[in-house]
Amino acid sequence: MSTTTILSIVLVLAVVAYVLGRTTAKRRAAASGTRLHSREGYYGSFALLWTIIPSLVLLAVWLLVSPAVIDTAVRDSFPEHVKAETQATQGLAMGMVDSIARGLRRLDEQEMTRVTAGFSALRPVLASKGVALAGDGEDYMIDAAIQLNGWSDASRLWMTICVIGLALAGLLYAVWRIRPEVRARNSVERAVLVALIGASAIAILTTIGIVLSMLSETISFFRSVPAMEFFFGTVWDPRFAATVGTTSSDGQFGLIPLLAGTVYIAFVAMLFAVPIGLFAATYLAEYAGPKFRAFAKPLIEVLAGIPTIVYGFFALVTVGPFLRDLSADISGIVTGNATSFIQAQSVLTAGLVMGIMLIPFVSSLSDDIITAVPRAMRDGSLGLGATRSETMRKVILPAALPGIVGALLLTASRAIGETMIVVLAAGVAARLTINPFEPMTTVTVKIVNQLTGDLEFNSPQTLVAFALGLTLFFITLGLNIYALYIVRKYREQYE
Structure with missing residues (x-):
């Protein structure tokens, strides 16, 4: 049966x-x-x-x-x-x-x-x-x-x-x-309580399972590659030494270029998405009429439903060539030599397109948080003679700040974990530079690269993906802890 x-x-x-x-x-x-x-x-x-x-x-x-x-x-x-x-x-x-x-x-x-x-x-x-x-x-x-x-x-x-x-x-x-x-009710409610506790424990157990699964392979990686070389190395070149005539695997596994690219691209994306998203949320929550809000908010949220590979194609086909040609035109006007100083695949391209993708995360979440501020606080401020802009700046935004920090944290986590946009818009070159017009890559891109292909699963070239994943996990955990500190600090102030 x-x-x-x-x-x-x-x-x-x-x-x-x-x-x-x-x-x-x-x-x-x-x-x-x-x-x-x-x-x-x-x-x-x-x-x-x-x-x-x-x-x-x-x-x-x-x-x-x-x-x-x-x-x-x-x-x-x-x-x-x-x-x-x-x-x-x-x-x-x-x-x-x-x-x-x-x-x-x-x-x-x-x-x-x-x-x-x-x-x-x-x-x-x-x-x-x-x-x-x-x-x-x-x-x-x-x-x-x-x-x-x-x-x-x-x-x-x-x-x-x-x-x-x-x-x-x-x-x-x-x-x-x-x-x-x-006492049937007591027995049933006790069973429901156990089920709820089990459902709540799934997230914790899943997190523990993820950490343990990555930790064991990470330990195997650090048996072959020193931790200091990984965390403080400035060159990423996980090649096979067999290509240079030896029999053991070799390479340089410096994390710094990947971490710098991850933070740099995420920073550019947040620099673009946060102001636009917050301004859009402020307008929709406090100034827009009901008809415009009912039309504009769903339209903005459509951006969140577009697959990231589509954003990658948009960056590769439209945004990257546009920035390259625009820089060539500017260079031609200023110097007389039409040389492009912005590459089609660059930090700027990936950051701009990723920022467009992140706008609905910031806008929609912040809008919901702002509208959740009690109406009495608005009325009290306006009743004391404050203007709508003063009420927004000095009353509503401070009261909604813990929730907005949470929204920005979610947005930052989304930016740090993005892969497809970076592959198509910023390339896979692991380099250390502060020039936003040149290509860089991120940790997530290299995780995908190291786990695909014909490499043996017990080689350092493959095991480094687990070390990268565990590092990214602890970075995100640190962001969560810091955001929790900020949320609790301001929540105590305004509750």
């Missing part, structure tokens, strides 16, 4: 449990002449939870554990000469066994009789069923595939019996437990 069918049966039993819980509570209260402690719906939910939670937990555990157990059992059935091979070789053999097992499920009884003839006879049979094997196998793989199918079928059967049986047992137990004096 498929997992979807099992889930459907469990859900049907849960609905039945809910109905039985309600009717049982009502009937037993009427028979005993006492009032129910909780409403009827809580008794139904009590029975539903006892039916669905244990069975779904068992199903999830079974689906997670059984593949590993079956995989281990199949590997144990391999011949001794295969067990003596490396884990990678055994993994390839197990992949072939999986392919054969899937193919065997498509064969009828007559075709299954040809399986014993060996792998050479099996291949054309599977090919006739549309199953292509990606290599030459051995005869032992057929027996392993048959065992794999048998154990998988047995596991599926027992999973179906146990999960549905546990759901029925939970249903019967819950109905038996229902009495007028049972």
Whole structure:
């Protein structure tokens, strides 16, 4: 029985449990002449939870554990000469066994009789069923595939019996437990509280998992490359030393050029997006009429829905050539020599286009924060004789400052993590310069570069991507902590 069918049966039993819980509570209260402690719906939910939670937990555990157990059992059935091979070789053999097992499920009884003839006879049979094997196998793989199918079928059967049986047992137990004096509401609310705590913990556990997954690979990287060379190096050249006649990997993994490019491009983008976004938010929140606001705000927010690759194309095809040609015209007018001093791929190009992309983040979030300031503060300021601009500058903006800082933090994080715009608008050259008219690159671009291609996963050229990712994580964490400090400081002042 498929997992979807099992889930459907469990859900049907849960609905039945809910109905039985309600009717049982009502009937037993009427028979005993006492009032129910909780409403009827809580008794139904009590029975539903006892039916669905244990069975779904068992199903999830079974689906997670059984593949590993079956995989281990199949590997144990391999011949001794295969067990003596490396884990990678055994993994390839197990992949072939999986392919054969899937193919065997498509064969009828007559075709299954040809399986014993060996792998050479099996291949054309599977090919006739549309199953292509990606290599030459051995005869032992057929027996392993048959065992794999048998154990998988047995596991599926027992999973179906146990999960549905546990759901029925939970249903019967819950109905038996229902009495007028049972505190069903407390039990249901306790279960909901546990679910809410679990949902809240997902973000924390996800963050911990991300850090741990990057930390282990980062430690492996620093075993090959000194940390001081990485954090304070000014040259990024993660080449293979094999290209210069040696056998070990070599290169220069200086973080400074990448970090400088990340901060520089994000700064230019914020320099462009923050004033325009805040001015737009101020106008829409305090000065614009209802009709114009209803038209303009959704139109600005459309910018946030455009894919970043489209912005990259816009920078590559339009903005970059425009700035290059404009600089050539200016140079021709000033010096008489039409030489472009702005390259098509540059920090300025990437910053301008990224700033356009960030405008709706600043504008929309700041607009919502400004409009959330209590109306009494506006009326009080205007009543004391302040103008609308004075009210905006001295009352509303200070009161909304914690929220605006949060909006700017979100915008800065978005700018730091951008990749596609930088690739197309600023290039991939890791250089250290203060000239905004020249190309630079960012940490995220190099993470993508180092994780793509034919490099081995255990080489420093690949592992450096995890060191870059962990560094970027802690930079963002530092921004969050500082922003939290600012938010709390001004929140205490205006609350």
